[in-house]
Amino acid sequence: MKIFSYMEKYDYEQLVFCQDEVSGLKAIIAIHDTTLGPALGGTRMWTYESEEAAIEDALRLARGMTYKNAAAGLNLGGGKTVIIGDPRKDKNEEMFRAFGRYIQGLNGRYITAEDVGTTVADMDLIHEETDYVTGISPAFGSSGNPSPVTAYGVYRGMKAAAKEAFGTDSLEGKTIAVQGVGNVAYNMCKHLHEEGANLIVTDIHKESVDRAVNDFGAKAVDPSEIYSVDCDIFAPCALGAIINDETISQIKAKVIAGAANNQLKETRHGDAIHEMGIVYAPDYVINAGGVINVADELYGYNSERAMKKVEQVYNNVERVIEIAKRDNVPTYVAADRMAEERIEKMRRSRSQFLQNGQHILSRR
Numbered sequence: 020m021k022i023f024s025y026m027e028k029y030d031y032e033q034l035v036f037c038q039d040e041v042s043g044l045k046a047i048i049a050i051h052d053t054t055l056g057p058a059l060g061g062t063r064m065w066t067y068e069s070e071e072a073a074i075e076d077a078l079r080l081a082r083g084m085t086y087k088n089a090a091a092g093l094n095l096g097g098g099k100t101v102i103i104g105d106p107r108k109d110k111n112e113e114m115f116r117a118f119g120r121y122i123q124g125l126n127g128r129y130i131t132a133e134d135v136g137t138t139v140a141d142m143d144l145i146h147e148e149t150d151y152v153t154g155i156s157p158a159f160g161s162s163g164n165p166s167p168v169t170a171y172g173v174y175r176g177m178k179a180a181a182k183e184a185f186g187t188d189s190l191e192g193k194t195i196a197v198q199g200v201g202n203v204a205y206n207m208c209k210h211l212h213e214e215g216a217n218l219i220v221t222d223i224h225k226e227s228v229d230r231a232v233n234d235f236g237a238k239a240v241d242p243s244e245i246y247s248v249d250c251d252i253f254a255p256c257a258l259g260a261i262i263n264d265e266t267i268s269q270i271k272a273k274v275i276a277g278a279a280n281n282q283l284k285e286t287r288h289g290d291a292i293h294e295m296g297i298v299y300a301p302d303y304v305i306n307a308g309g310v311i312n313v314a315d316e317l318y319g320y321n322s323e324r325a326m327k328k329v330e331q332v333y334n335n336v337e338r339v340i341e342i343a344k345r346d347n348v349p350t351y352v353a354a355d356r357m358a359e360e361r362i363e364k365m366r367r368s369r370s371q372f373l374q375n376g377q378h379i380l381s382r383r
């Protein structure tokens with residue numbers, strides 16, 4: 020991968036490599052765009068096949084956060100971190116504290132939170148070294164684990180997409196195929212089960228599948244079968260790039276609505292599902308609940324205020340569908356237009372007026 024060419028192509032601001040021999044930390048912080056404010060995005064810990072794969076993931080996820088935060092109406096830019104390692108084996112206190120010092124060194128340009136492979140306890144360790152971290156324990160007056168809130172937002176957004184496809188937003192009796200029943204999807208399944216949906220689930224970890232089977236009467240299938248099962252809605256809630264040349268022809272669902280980031284392998288896959296008549300709720304619009312919730316910490320966390328904003332995920336998905344119909348484009352294009360329009364307006368207005376020197380972090 021030619022890093023500078025890639026950064027230039029998508030206009031990235033900064034890429035930071037962090038190494039600490041004592042703890043084994045190998046982290047990559049990618050900051051995509053800070054037009055709207057400091058870059059906020061989670062830290063993913065994962066066993067990458069190569070360093071290139073880790074860099075690419077950090078870059079793609081950071082750009083996704085720029086669009087997510089803009090589309091959600093937050094005054095925040097986009098960034099993300101990946102830590103190379105196995106979250107089940109390679110974590111230690113020194114690692115997250117060393118990482119916290121790297122974040123502190125960025126002096127507020129980047130604020131972190133949880134993502135796949137990291138927990139509230141990890142954020143608390145980072146917080147020992149820096150204030151530029153969210154999703155820390157409620158004992159600190161913070162919002163804690165964002166996953167249940169992300170899940171609620173996905174559930175709301177799924178209803179909005181279902182309304183478009185089926186003429187009603189009720190999910191009662193609908194069959195929903197869920198890929199990956201981790202932190203977000205387990206909580207999402209709870210809402211779906213309460214509403215009377217039928218669940219088909221898969222995961223690479225058997226205990227996660229068993230939990231969903233026991234708690235929600237879900238039917239379990241092998242990971243390779245999830246794309247082709249008979250269902251109304253497909254909810255990708257594991258990792259990215261799962262809408263691709265191999266999977267598209269297998270999908271029977273009328274709606275794709277799930278928590279995973281970067282679901283489309285390439286934009287042409289968004290065009291393909293649009294042509295198949297599938298209603299696609301763009302990933303970064305539907306999964307914004309978590310970031311909306313942790314971002315509220317920057318104003319002094321108020322759960323009621325945050326949840327009111329999370330409810331809006333329904334309206335945001337509706338709005339994207341409206342733009343898609345108006346402009347006769349796929350929903351992923353409509354979502355990009357919505358986000359880019361907001362960033363562009365702010366960029367132009369910033370160049371016209373003097374800033375008052377205050378930004379969101381000055382309230383902390």
Ligand SMILES: NC(=O)C1=CN([C@@H]2O[C@H](COP(=O)(O)OP(=O)(O)OC[C@H]3O[C@@H](n4cnc5c(N)ncnc54)[C@H](O)[C@@H]3O)[C@@H](O)[C@H]2O)C=CC1
Binds near residue numbers: 136204223
């Ligand atoms: N946690 C949050 O608040 C947010 C999460 N997301 C995204 O949602 C997705 C899920 O996040 P979490 O639930 O926090 O992560 P998680 O790690 O708790 O859950 C992911 C699950 O997917 C499973 N999985 C991985 N590869 C799989 C495969 N090939 N087939 C089936 N299952 C597989 C894992 O075993 C795990 O149980 C990720 O893409 C994340 O970036 C997006 C916004 C916020």
Ligand SMILES: CC(C)CC(=O)C(=O)O
Binds near residue numbers: 134280
């Ligand atoms: C987990 C969230 C709090 C932030 C994030 O990284 C995301 O929305 O993907």
